[in-house]
Amino acid sequence: xxxxxxxxxxxxxxxxxxxxxxxxxxxxxxVLFTTAGMQQFKPYYSGEPSxxxxxxxxxxxxxxxxxxxxxxxxxxxxxxxxxxxxSFQYPDGENSYFKEQAIRMGYEFVAERLGLAIEYxxxxxxxxxxxxxxxxxxxxxxxxxEKDITLPVYGENRDENFWGPTGSEGPCGPTSEIYxxxxxxxxxxxxxxxxxxxxxLEHQSNQGVDTGGGYERILAVVEQTESVFQTSVFADVxxxxxxxxxxxxxxxxxxxxxxxxSALFLSADGVTPSNKEQGYVLRRLIRKVLSLAGxxxxxxxGLSKIGEKFKEEYVERYPxxxxxxxxxxxxxxxxxxxxSQALRQGLKQAHKMLKGREDNVLTxxxxxxLSASHGLSPELMRxxxxxxxxxxxxxxxxxxxxxxxxxxxxxxxxxxxALDTGELKAEDADEVKVVTRLHSATHLLNQALRDVLGExxxxxxxxxxxxxxxxxxxxxxxxxxxxxxxxxxRVNQFIEEAHDLEVTEMPLAEARQSGAIYLEHESYPDPxxxxxxxxxxxxxxxxxxxxxxxDIGTFQITKEEAxxxxxxxxxxxxx
Ligand code: SER
Numbered sequence: 001x002x003x004x005x006x007x008x009x010x011x012x013x014x015x016x017x018x019x020x021x022x023x024x025x026x027x028x029x030x031v032l033f034t035t036a037g038m039q040q041f042k043p044y045y046s047g048e049p050s051x052x053x054x055x056x057x058x059x060x061x062x063x064x065x066x067x068x069x070x071x072x073x074x075x076x077x078x079x080x081x082x083x084x085x086x087s088f089q090y091p092d093g094e095n096s097y098f099k100e101q102a103i104r105m106g107y108e109f110v111a112e113r114l115g116l117a118i119e120y121x122x123x124x125x126x127x128x129x130x131x132x133x134x135x136x137x138x139x140x141x142x143x144x145x146e147k148d149i150t151l152p153v154y155g156e157n158r159d160e161n162f163w164g165p166t167g168s169e170g171p172c173g174p175t176s177e178i179y180x181x182x183x184x185x186x187x188x189x190x191x192x193x194x195x196x197x198x199x200x201l202e203h204q205s206n207q208g209v210d211t212g213g214g215y216e217r218i219l220a221v222v223e224q225t226e227s228v229f230q231t232s233v234f235a236d237v238x239x240x241x242x243x244x245x246x247x248x249x250x251x252x253x254x255x256x257x258x259x260x261x262s263a264l265f266l267s268a269d270g271v272t273p274s275n276k277e278q279g280y281v282l283r284r285l286i287r288k289v290l291s292l293a294g295x296x297x298x299x300x301x302g303l304s305k306i307g308e309k310f311k312e313e314y315v316e317r318y319p320x321x322x323x324x325x326x327x328x329x330x331x332x333x334x335x336x337x338x339x340s341q342a343l344r345q346g347l348k349q350a351h352k353m354l355k356g357r358e359d360n361v362l363t364x365x366x367x368x369x370l371s372a373s374h375g376l377s378p379e380l381m382r383x384x385x386x387x388x389x390x391x392x393x394x395x396x397x398x399x400x401x402x403x404x405x406x407x408x409x410x411x412x413x414x415x416x417x418a419l420d421t422g423e424l425k426a427e428d429a430d431e432v433k434v435v436t437r438l439h440s441a442t443h444l445l446n447q448a449l450r451d452v453l454g455e456x457x458x459x460x461x462x463x464x465x466x467x468x469x470x471x472x473x474x475x476x477x478x479x480x481x482x483x484x485x486x487x488x489x490r491v492n493q494f495i496e497e498a499h500d501l502e503v504t505e506m507p508l509a510e511a512r513q514s515g516a517i518y519l520e521h522e523s524y525p526d527p528x529x530x531x532x533x534x535x536x537x538x539x540x541x542x543x544x545x546x547x548x549x550x551d552i553g554t555f556q557i558t559k560e561e562a563x564x565x566x567x568x569x570x571x572x573x574x575x
Pocket of ligand 1: 163187212
């Protein structure tokens with residue numbers, strides 16, 4: 001069955017306008033990647049008229065960096081396609097619909113067009129902030145009675161059945177999910193709310209529907225395969241990889257397939273490997289594959305060939321892959337070069353650590369350090385004859401995972417952290433982008449406080465997450481409205497002046513004399529990095545920062561309060 005054709009035809013019959021997939025690199029710069037079909041339609045959920053009408057249907061290219069660590073099992077992917085139908089501006093918008101029709105169409109598509117037996121459905125059970133979605137519950141029960149089928153409807157909590165927003169603010173709402181063979185195959189999101197930057201929910205007068213189902217997962221159910229990697233999308237490539245790397249574990253073969261498909265699509269959307277943002281993610285994907293392939297130059301043609309096979313599979317629907325393949329191959333080759341260099345450094349470091357040691361075996365901690373900082377993965381250490389305490393290495397890796405997990409649970413209720421410098425915390429690559437802007441804004445704020453309140457102001461602490469920056473500093477009294485206004489304006493002036501970032505590294509003693517801001521009692525590495533934005537700010541720091549202050553957006557102080565005697569706290573956001 002051609003699932004995509006069936007899907008498109010069904011929703012076009014229901015008067016939905018077909019909209020092409022947007023790029024994997026979204027226009028909305030508060031997120032790094034397109035992670036859902038609704039993203040390109042975000043404005044139409046909050047009042048802006050949709051140029052396509054109020055019913056649309058799409059197959060959207062998506063990339064979810066937070067699933068990176070999970071890839072290798074039977075159904076996690078970094079890149080995937082999402083089928084979805086959408087409705088905007090209900091109830092006043094012409095032709096718009098809400099729960100009743102969305103549920104009925106979802107049912108008809110899954111049960112009658114795809115011919116799948118729905119096992120059960122879920123609805124949001126409600127909590128202290130948001131009521132139970134009794135409307136969806138009623139609609140499902142009525143539908144089951146009408147069709148004379150048994151259809152259990154289970155209530156689920158916020159973690160499971162409340163969606164969005166993507167990025168730092170936007171539409172969101174309760175969801176209802178359809179399960180087949182234990183797999184969540186369709187997700188209906190009812191956007192009744194708008195979540196603001198500060199986390200507050202506003203009831204929307206115009207409501208929307210956002211539905212989605214991962215194509216590969218649906219295909220696995222339709223084609224009755226045990227994993228997405230056995231579906232028709234992957235079968236050919238997996239056979240090729242099994243041939244090319246017969247000794248690799250299945251998990252690693254799957255990682256190669258997933259990562260190279262993502263690398264091809266990202267390359268086709270203009271992403272280039274680098275040390276920041278989307279480029280950093282692409283670099284990680286490629287380096288992981290190169291590492292699994294044993295860092296052998298001879299494997300490059302085969303890895304290119306895998307990209308070519310994916311291109312053939314998809315090019316009819318995504319013509320950008322034609323040129324994308326050229327970029328993909330170039331990126332594989334250039335990453336092979338730069339990664340080789342980094343590894344040589346790592347190996348040098350390893351030999352230095354081992355020098356004069358009798359057992360010639362790295363400790364778990366040393367090996368972990370090499371793998372984290374030089375990309376010298378366990379596979380590559382083994383390959384290069386570096387012995388290390390494998391058990392201790394695993395223990396060390398687990399310890400690090402737990403540290404970030406513990407921090408993550410505390411902050412975000414259970415998701416893994418993509419960035420945690422102590423000062424900056426971000427849950428996924430999308431959030432990294434926002435906290436990076438907030439971080440640079442915080443440097444400007446530090447300088448602005450000195451400019452407005454005097455040079456005696458000293459930083460006492462700083463904590464940044466996707467919602468806000470929180471900055472503590474020494475000052476004996478409450479700030480006046482006028483002072484707050486001046487500080488905010490000063491930061492925005494620095495932003496408008498569009499200062500480029502310049503990073504220099506120098507011996508600590510010299511750095512202390514350089515006029516850069518630093519904390520008296522903090523221990524810094526030697527040499528230390530200084531991040532400078534032209535004449536606006538100069539500070540000891542490890543990053544990450546925006547390239548130019550203009551990338552920050554607009555800075556706003558949201559709160560000023562006391563935290564201790566002679567210590568004030570400012571909270572601020574960027575927009
Ligand atoms: N946006 C929702 C999701 O990603 C439904 O499309 O699951």
